[in-house]
Amino acid sequence: MLTYKIDEEVSLRLFKEDDAEEFYNLTIESKPYLKQWLGWLDYIKSVEDSANNIKARLKGFVENGGYPKSFAIIYRGEIAGTIGFNELNKANRIGVIGYWLGERFQCKGIMSKAFKTVIDYGFKELELNRIEVSVAVENQKSKALPERFGFTREGKIRQAEWLYDHYVDHNIYGLLSEEWK
Template sequence: MLTYKIDDEVSLRLFTEDDAEEFYNLTIDSKPYLKQWLGWLDNIESVEDSANNIRARLKGFVENGGYLKSFAIIYKGKIAGTIGFNDINKANRIGVIGYWLGEKFQGKGIMSKAFKTVIDYGFKELELNRIEVSVAVENHKSRALPERFGFTIEGEIRQAEWLYDHYVDHVIYGLLSEEWT
């Protein structure tokens, strides 16, 4: 199984179909917390929905020439969340990172470690020239990551995402390979 060990507690690895129930339970347990910023949660109604999500991720692995696009974030042996490239534009060598962490795993530095590792992976393994992050303007926790890692605010998109009963604006962050040390 493809695994990137970050330290003794945190690693990133390929999702497998065996992860469906654990990933589903994490999603449902964190749903009230995550729903403020993630608009797809009402589409997850069963373990099979999580299994379909994992199958789509595995298909992306194959389509990306054996390079992972998304990872399970593992903390002390448990799935804590997910991170990866929601989109990769191969022609222009641009990747767009997306991520979320279960509520009970917040505040432990897990996502910072995972985020840094995925940036390294994007620039070194995938040979991207640019990495982008799109975050709701008011999602200060999520915005802290690209800001901490030297991304530049490049603009704001009005009404970029529909969240159940309202639109939210997004801030777009960018980081170039030459800026990453």
């Protein structure tokens, strides 16, 4: 099983099919917290939905030539969230990062470590030239990541995402491989 050990507490690894129940439970437990920023949560209604999500992630691993597109974030042996490339444009060597962390895992530095590792992975392993992040304008925690890691805010897309009963605008951040140290 492909694993990136970040430190003694945090690692990234491929999802396994038998992660479905744990991943589902984390999603449901964090749903009220995550729902303010993630528009797909109402589609997760059973462990089978999480299992199908994991199967799609594993299929992406195969389609990407053995390079994972997404990872389970593991904190002290538990799945704490997920991070990876929602989109990979191989022709233009661009990756778009997406991420979320369960509510009880917030404010421990976990996502910062995972985010830095995925940037390194994108530029070194996937040989990307550009990494993008799209974040709801008012999502302070989420937009702090690209800002902290040297991404440039390149603009705002109005009404970029429908969240249950309203639209939210997104800031678009970009980082070029030559800018990453």
